[in-house]
Amino acid sequence: MSSERSETGKAGVIVAPEDASAMDTLAHSVLDDLLYNIVHDLLIKVHRDEKMARAATAAIKVEKLANEASDLSTPDAKPDVRMETDAAIYEDGKVLLKGNPLKLTKEILCPRCRLPRLLYPTDGKGARKPDPGIAYCKKHPYIEKPGYDIYGQTWVAPGPGRGKKKKDVANDSNSLATGVEGGAKDRPPNVLSFPSATCSKCKRCILVTRLNNHMGSCIGNSGRNASRAAAQKICNGGSNGGSQNNDNTPPGSQKGTPLPGSRAASPRKRDMDEFDEDAEESDPTNPKKKKVKPNALPRKVILKTKPPVKKEKVKGNSMLNVEQKVDDEDGNNNGGKNSTVQVAPKKSTPAKGPSPTKKVKLGQNKLPPPSSTKKGAKRDRDMESESSGTLSSPPQ
Amino acid sequence: MSARPATPASPKNFKVKAPQPGQPLYGCEHLQRLFNQDQATTNTSIQHYKAALRIILDTTPLIPQTAKSIEGAISTSLTPTYLCLQCPWTLTEDDRAKHGNKKSHRFYVESRSGALYCQMCDDIVWDPTFEDLRLRKIGTGTFSTSGFPQAYHSNTAKFDRKRKHDELFAQDPAKDSPQFISTNTTVASCKANGLRGIYNAGATCYQNVVLQSFLHNPVLRNFYLSDGHQSNTCEMQHCLSCAMDDMFQDFYALENTNGYTAANILSGFWISDKKAFENLVTTKEQDAHEFFQFLAEELHERNGDGKKPESGSEHSCNCIIHQTFYGKLQSTTTCQSCGGVTNQVQSFLDLSLPLENLTQKKGKKHGGKIPAMTLQECLDEEYIKSDKCEYRCNACNTMQQARRQTSIKCLPNVLSIQLKRFEFKQGRNERAAKIDTPVHFPLQLNMLPYTNRAQVKDNSELARSATYDLLSVVVHVGEIDTGHYVSYCRVGDQWFAFNDHKVELAQKSEVLGARAYLLFYIVRSLA
Numbered sequence: 074m075s076s077e078r079s080e081t082g083k084a085g086v087i088v089a090p091e092d093a094s095a096m097d098t099l100a101h102s103v104l105d106d107l108l109y110n111i112v113h114d115l116l117i118k119v120h121r122d123e124k125m126a127r128a129a130t131a132a133i134k135v136e137k138l139a140n141e142a143s144d145l146s147t148p149d150a151k152p153d154v155r156m157e158t159d160a161a162i163y164e165d166g167k168v169l170l171k172g173n174p175l176k177l178t179k180e181i182l183c184p185r186c187r188l189p190r191l192l193y194p195t196d197g198k199g200a201r202k203p204d205p206g207i208a209y210c211k212k213h214p215y216i217e218k219p220g221y222d223i224y225g226q227t228w229v230a231p232g233p234g235r236g237k238k239k240k241d242v243a244n245d246s247n248s249l250a251t252g253v254e255g256g257a258k259d260r261p262p263n264v265l266s267f268p269s270a271t272c273s274k275c276k277r278c279i280l281v282t283r284l285n286n287h288m289g290s291c292i293g294n295s296g297r298n299a300s301r302a303a304a305q306k307i308c309n310g311g312s313n314g315g316s317q318n319n320d321n322t323p324p325g326s327q328k329g330t331p332l333p334g335s336r337a338a339s340p341r342k343r344d345m346d347e348f349d350e351d352a353e354e355s356d357p358t359n360p361k362k363k364k365v366k367p368n369a370l371p372r373k374v375i376l377k378t379k380p381p382v383k384k385e386k387v388k389g390n391s392m393l394n395v396e397q398k399v400d401d402e403d404g405n406n407n408g409g410k411n412s413t414v415q416v417a418p419k420k421s422t423p424a425k426g427p428s429p430t431k432k433v434k435l436g437q438n439k440l441p442p443p444s445s446t447k448k449g450a451k452r453d454r455d456m457e458s459e460s461s462g463t464l465s466s467p468p469q
Numbered sequence: 470m471s472a473r474p475a476t477p478a479s480p481k482n483f484k485v486k487a488p489q490p491g492q493p494l495y496g497c498e499h500l501q502r503l504f505n506q507d508q509a510t511t512n513t514s515i516q517h518y519k520a521a522l523r524i525i526l527d528t529t530p531l532i533p534q535t536a537k538s539i540e541g542a543i544s545t546s547l548t549p550t551y552l553c554l555q556c557p558w559t560l561t562e563d564d565r566a567k568h569g570n571k572k573s574h575r576f577y578v579e580s581r582s583g584a585l586y587c588q589m590c591d592d593i594v595w596d597p598t599f600e601d602l603r604l605r606k607i608g609t610g611t612f613s614t615s616g617f618p619q620a621y622h623s624n625t626a627k628f629d630r631k632r633k634h635d636e637l638f639a640q641d642p643a644k645d646s647p648q649f650i651s652t653n654t655t656v657a658s659c660k661a662n663g664l665r666g667i668y669n670a671g672a673t674c675y676q677n678v679v680l681q682s683f684l685h686n687p688v689l690r691n692f693y694l695s696d697g698h699q700s701n702t703c704e705m706q707h708c709l710s711c712a713m714d715d716m717f718q719d720f721y722a723l724e725n726t727n728g729y730t731a732a733n734i735l736s737g738f739w740i741s742d743k744k745a746f747e748n749l750v751t752t753k754e755q756d757a758h759e760f761f762q763f764l765a766e767e768l769h770e771r772n773g774d775g776k777k778p779e780s781g782s783e784h785s786c787n788c789i790i791h792q793t794f795y796g797k798l799q800s801t802t803t804c805q806s807c808g809g810v811t812n813q814v815q816s817f818l819d820l821s822l823p824l825e826n827l828t829q830k831k832g833k834k835h836g837g838k839i840p841a842m843t844l845q846e847c848l849d850e851e852y853i854k855s856d857k858c859e860y861r862c863n864a865c866n867t868m869q870q871a872r873r874q875t876s877i878k879c880l881p882n883v884l885s886i887q888l889k890r891f892e893f894k895q896g897r898n899e900r901a902a903k904i905d906t907p908v909h910f911p912l913q914l915n916m917l918p919y920t921n922r923a924q925v926k927d928n929s930e931l932a933r934s935a936t937y938d939l940l941s942v943v944v945h946v947g948e949i950d951t952g953h954y955v956s957y958c959r960v961g962d963q964w965f966a967f968n969d970h971k972v973e974l975a976q977k978s979e980v981l982g983a984r985a986y987l988l989f990y991i992v993r994s995l996a
Contacts, residue, residue, distance in 0.1 A: 083548045106547035110581065113549060117582050117593065118962075125595050132493045161493060169501055170493045173590055184491050186659050211660035211724065215963075215974055222972050223664060223965070224726040267668060270732035273707065273740075281730050284670035292739040 082106035126190075127174035130182040131160035137187070139163040183210035196225045221263070229266040482508055483515040486598040496596025499575060499589045504598075514554060514576075518585070518599055521552045521578040522606045533580040536561045539568060551577035551586060583607070608994055610933050655722070663690070663720045664960065666728040666970035670735055674969055675757040678956035679764060680731060681967045682941040682989050683713070684720055685958035688882055692789045693717035698772055709737040709764070710771035728970030741767060757943055757954050758819075758887050758987060765790050765818055794818050796881035799921055804862040805870040811863070814878060819885035819987075822847040824904045825892050844910040844988070847888070852876050852919035876921040882995055884916065884937055886988040891949055903949040907984055912939045912977065914990050937990035945986045957983065 080098060081088045082105030089101035139156040156163040160177035161170055171177065181190045188210040193201035197218025203209060215223035269278045272291055279287045485504050488494050495501040504511050525533045533552060535545040536559045544561070551565050552558075554576035560568050569575055569588045577586040579593065583603045587594045605612055663684060667677040683689050692698070693714050700711035712733035719729060741763075769790040786795075795816050802811045824842070827850055831840055855874035862869040890904050917923055917935035925931055941958040955968045957980045966975040 083546075103547065109548050114581060117579070117584055120593055121584070121595055124593070128493050128496075128595070129491050133491050136490060167488045168493045170495065170497055172498070173592055175592070183659055185656065211658055212662065213660075217974050222666070222726075223974055224972075226726060228728075228970060265727050268728075268730055270670075270730040273733065273736040281668040281670055281732075284730070284732060284735060285673050286671045288670075288736055288739045292736060 082109060084109035084112065124175050126181045127178040128170060129184050130180060131158065131170060131174050131178045132168040133182050133184065133187055134158055134178075135161040135163040135168055183212065186210050197221065224263075226263050226265055229264060481512075483512050485511065486601055489597070492597060494597070496585065496594035496599065497587050497590050497592075499587050500585075500594060500596050503576070515598070515602070517554050518578065519602060519606075519612055521554065522583050522603060524552065525578070525580055525583050526606055526610075533559065535559065536564070538564050539571065550580040552580060553577055554585070610930050610994070657722045658724045660724040660726075661720075661722050662960075664965060664972050665720055665726065666967060666972050668728040668730050669969040670731070672754045673731075673735065674954040675755045675760050676731065676734065676738070677969055678757050678943045678954040678967065678987075679761045680716070680734065681956050681958055682761075682943060682987070683764070684717065685941060685960060686793065686883055686989065687991065688793045688995070689789065690717065690721070694721055697789060705771065707733075707737045707740045708771055709734065709741065709767045712737045713768065737767075738763075754951060756891070757945070761885070761987065762818060765794060793883050794881050794885055796877060796884070797879035798875055799878040800873055800875040802858070802860055802871050802873045804860070804865060805872065807862060807864045807869075809862055809864040811860075819887055820848075820851070821887045821889055822851055823889045823892075824906060824908065825889070826850070828904055828906045841907040841909055844886070844888075844908055844914070847908065848916075848919050853923075876923070877916065877919050878921055880916055880920065880935060880992065882992050883940065884914075884990040884992070886990070888986060888988070890945065890984075890986055903945075905984060910939070910942075910981070910985055910988055912981070913937070913993075914939070933994055934992065936993040938993050939980075940989045940991040942980055942983055942985045942989075943987035944983045946984075954986075 080091070080093075080101065082102040084105050086108060087101050087105040089098040093101070135156050135158045138158065139154050142154050142156060153165075154163070157171075160172065160174055161168055163169075181192065182188065183190055188208055191203055191209040191213050193199060193203075194214040194216045195201075195203060197216045199217075213224075216225040217223075218225065221227050267281050269280050270284055271277070272279055272284070272287055274288075274292050277287075277291075485494070495504060503514060521533075531545065534547070534550055535543060536550040537543050538561070546561060549562065551560050551562065553560065553568065553572075553574050555574040556572065558568065558574075559580070560577070565577055565586075566588070575588040577588070578584070579586055583606070584593045585596060585599050586592070602612055667680055669677065694717055698710045698714050700708070700714040703711045705711065712731075715733060716729065716731065719725070769786065769788050772788040772790065795818055798815045798817050800813045800815070802813070803809070804811075822844075824847065827842060827847060831842065852875055855872045858871055858873045859868055860871040860873075861867070862871070888908055892902060892904060914937040915932070915935060916937055917932055920935060922931060939959065941956060943954060943956045946953050946955065953968075955966065957964055957966055957975050959965075964975040964977060964980050966973045966979070
C-alpha cells in the first residue's frame with residue numbers, strides 16, 4: 074500500500090476520485106483498509122466457530138461409528154478399532170481429520186447431546202421449516218420477530234380487565250394462530266399468560282403482577298408499613314389503585330389484634346376483591362367454561378410447545394429440586410401449586426375442601442415449575458381465578 | 470521485519486495436546502504430518518508459534534504489520550500480513566504463495582489475530598494445540614499454566630490478572646480430569662441457556678434489570694453454578710443468596726423459556742431487616758442502583774466475612790461480591806501551603822459519575838444546547854482532574870487549601886458504573902430532576918488512564934489488565950417519578966434486550982444508543 078500509490082485500499086470499496094490530491098487518496102485507501110480489517114476480523118471469528126464446530130462434528134461421527142463397531146458398554150473406554158468416514162479417521166483413540174471439514178461436513182452436531190443443530194430459526198427473520206423427521210438438539214437459533222421473544226413466545230396482556238383483553242389479543246393474533254376464536258381456551262401454545270406465585274408468609278397464591286404489592290402488605294413489617302402506605306395513599310390521592318383501599322382498614326385494626334388473625338385479615342380481604350374482579354370478568358364468557366379452562370389450558374401449553382420427552386425430563390429435574398430443598402423451605406414449596414403435597418405441610422389448611430381435587434389435576438397436567446419455591450408460578454392466570462374462588466372461603 | 474528473536478533450542482520437549490473426545494487431534498492433515506515428523510520439528514514449530522504470538526500481541530503493531538517481499542522490499546500495511554511459522558519472515562498475502570513455493574514453508578500466522586494459515590488447505594486451520602496457546606496468550610498474557618514469576622507478583626499484585634484468574638479458577642489437576650468432571654456435574658439440557666425474562670411483580674422492573682445483570686455476569690454465574698452457595702445446606706431462613714442460587718439453577722438448568730417469577734428474591738427483599746430503601750412503599754417505583762447496592766451488600770453478608778462492608782474505609786473480603794465488584798480508590802490530598810501529601814484508600818462497589826456539572830459546563834460552551842458526552846469525559850472529570858478543597862493539614866496544623874485527586878488503585882473484575890441521571894436540585898422544593906443527556910459509552914473501555922499507574926508507559930500487561938468489555942447496560946426510560954427499566958446483556962457476542970418477562974435479540978447499535986443509567990464492564994483477561 075505504501076510503496077505504490079493506488080486509489081483504494083485492499084477492500085477496493087472506497088475509491089478516491091481520479092482528481093483527488095495525494096492526501097485524499099491516502100485517506101481513502103486508509104479508510105478502505107480499515108473496512109477490510111473489520112470484515113476480515115469478523116470473518117475470522119465466524120470461520121473459527123463454524124470450522125471448529127464442523128471438525129468436532131466429523132470427530133463425533135467417527136467416534137460414534139467406532140463405539141458402535143466395538144460395542145463397548147463403557148462410554149469412556151477407547152475402542153481399539155479403526156474407522157473411517159468421508160471426513161475423519163478414528164485410530165488408537167485419536168481422531169484425525171481428512172481434508173477440510175468446511176467442505177466435507179455439512180451439518181453440525183451438538184458436542185453435548187450429539188444431535189444435529191437446527192441451523193435456521195423456525196419463525197420470524199430468516200426462518201426455515203425444520204425437517205420434522207429429525208430430532209434436533211434443543212438449542213435452537215433465536216427468533217427475531219416483532220412482538221415475540223427469542224423463543225417465539227408472546228404474552229397475554231396483563232392488568233385489569235384481563236378477561237376481555239385476552240380475547241382481544243387472541244383476535245389480534247389471528248394471523249399467526251390457528252383457531253383463536255373462543256378466547257383463552259383456544260389460545261395458541263406460544264401465547265403465555267402470567268403465572269401466580271406463593272407468598273412465602275401466608276402461602277397464598279398470588280398473581281405475579283400483584284406479588285410485590287401483596288408482599289409489601291403481608292410481609293412488610295406487619296402493621297407499620299401498611300400504615301405508612303396508608304399515609305402515602307392519603308398524600309397521593311387515588312394514585313395507588315383500588316386494592317390498597319382495602320388494605321386501608323386492616324392496618325388500623327392490626328395493631329390491636331393478635332398477629333395471626335390480622336395477618337390473614339388484610340390479604341384475604343384484598344384477595345377477595347381480586348377474585349371478585351376475576352369472577353366478573355370470566356362470567357360473561359361462560360360460567361361453565363370456567364371449570365374446564367384451568368385443566369385444558371395448561372395441558373395445551375405443554376403439549377404444543379414441548380415434545381413429551383422433554384416434559385418428563387423437566388419433571389425429573391424439578392422433582393430433584395424439591396428433594397434438595399425439603400430441609401429449608403418445604404413450607405414454601407408446598408404451599409402453592411401442588412395440593413397433593415399441600416395436604417402434608419406444617420401449616421394446616423383444612424378448609425381448602427374443594428380445591429385439592431381440582432388442583433391435583435392441575436398439578437399433573439402442568440408443566441412442573443422451574444423452582445420448588447415457585448410451585449405456583451406456572452399456574453395459569455385463569456387457574457388463579459378458579460382456585461381463588463375456593464380460597465376466598467377462609468383458609469384457616 | 471527481521472525482529473523475530475531466534476529462539477534457542479530448549480531442552481523441554483513440547484507435546485501435542487492430548488486427544489479429547491469429540492475433537493480431532495490436529496487442525497488438518499498437514500499439521501498432523503508436521504507434528505509427526507520428529508520431536509525437534511514439533512519443538513521448533515511450537516516455539517516459533519509462541520514467538521509469533523508474542524510479536525503480534527506484545528509488541529507494537531508496526532512490527533508484525535511490516536512485511537518483506539521476496540525481493541527484499543519492505544512495506545508496512547494496515548491489512549493483515551502473514552508471519553512464516555518456519556522462518557523469521559513476514560509476508561503480505563500476495564507474497565505468501567511465492568515464499569511457500571520457494572522455501573516449502575507451508576504455515577503462516579495471521580498478524581491480526583494470531584490464527585494459523587495452512588497453505589496446502591488454503592484456509593485458516595484451528596489446531597487444538599496451537600489454539601490453546603493462542604487463547605491462553607490472549608487471555609492471560611502468558612503461555613504458562615501456572616503462575617507468574619514471583620517478583621511480578623509482589624509489585625504489581627493488584628494489577629495481576631493472572632493471580633485473580635488463578636484465584637477464581639483455581640484448579641486442582643485431579644479435579645480437571647474429564648472423569649472427575651463427568652461424575653461430579655449434572656449436565657443441563659442444551660436448551661437451558663440462562664435466557665429468560667423475569668415477571669414484573671408490580672413495579673419491580675428496577676429489581677429485574679439488576680437481577681438480569683447478575684445472571685449474565687460470568688463471575689457470579691460460575692460461583693453459583695459451582696455450588697458456591699448451596700441453598701440446600703444453608704441454615705438461614707429467607708436467605709437472599711439461596712434465592713439467588715435457586716434462580717441461577719432455574720435459569721441455567723431448566724428448559725423453561727417463559728418468564729421467571731422471582732418470588733423468593735422478592736420475599737427475601739421484603740423480609741430483610743436491612744431496609745433497602747427508606748420509605749419503602751409497595752407500589753412505588755424504586756431506584757435500580759439502590760437495589761444493586763442493597764443486593765450486593767446482602768449477598769456479601771451471606772457469603773462474606775460478615776462484616777459490614779466499606780463505609781469509607783478499606784475493606785478487604787474474599788466473598789464473591791468483593792471478588793466481583795469491589796475495587797479500591799485512592800485519594801491524594803496535597804496541602805497547598807506545606808506541600809504535605811495524605812493518601813486515603815477506600816473500597817468501592819461502583820463508580821458514580823455525576824453528569825450535572827459537566828452537562829452545564831458543556832451547555833455553556835455550546836450556547837445552551839447540550840451536546841452528547843462520552844463516558845471517558847465523565848471519568849476524566851472524576852479520576853484525572855483534581856479539585857480544590859479545604860482540609861486540616863497535620864503538618865501545618867491549620868485549615869488549609871488543598872488539592873485532592875482521586876484515582877483508582879485497584880480495578881475490580883466487574884466494573885459497575887452509575888451515571889447519576891437523578892439529581893436533587895437545591896431550592897426548588899427539593900424536587901429531583903432527571904438528566905437525559907446522552908452519554909456515549911464504548912464496547913471496550915480502557916481504564917488505565919484513571920488508575921494511579923496511568924503514567925507507566927508501554928506496559929502491555931498493565932494495559933491488558935485495564936481493558937474492559939461491556940457486559941450489561943441498565944436503562945431508565947421515562948420521567949424521574951415514573952418510568953420503566955429495561956436492560957441489555959451480552960452473552961458471548963450476542964446482545965439481548967430484557968424487558969421484564971420479554972427477551973429479544975438486540976443489535977449492538979441499539980445497545981450503544983441507549984441512555985444508560987448503569988453500566989457493567991468485565992475485565993477482558995477474565996473473559
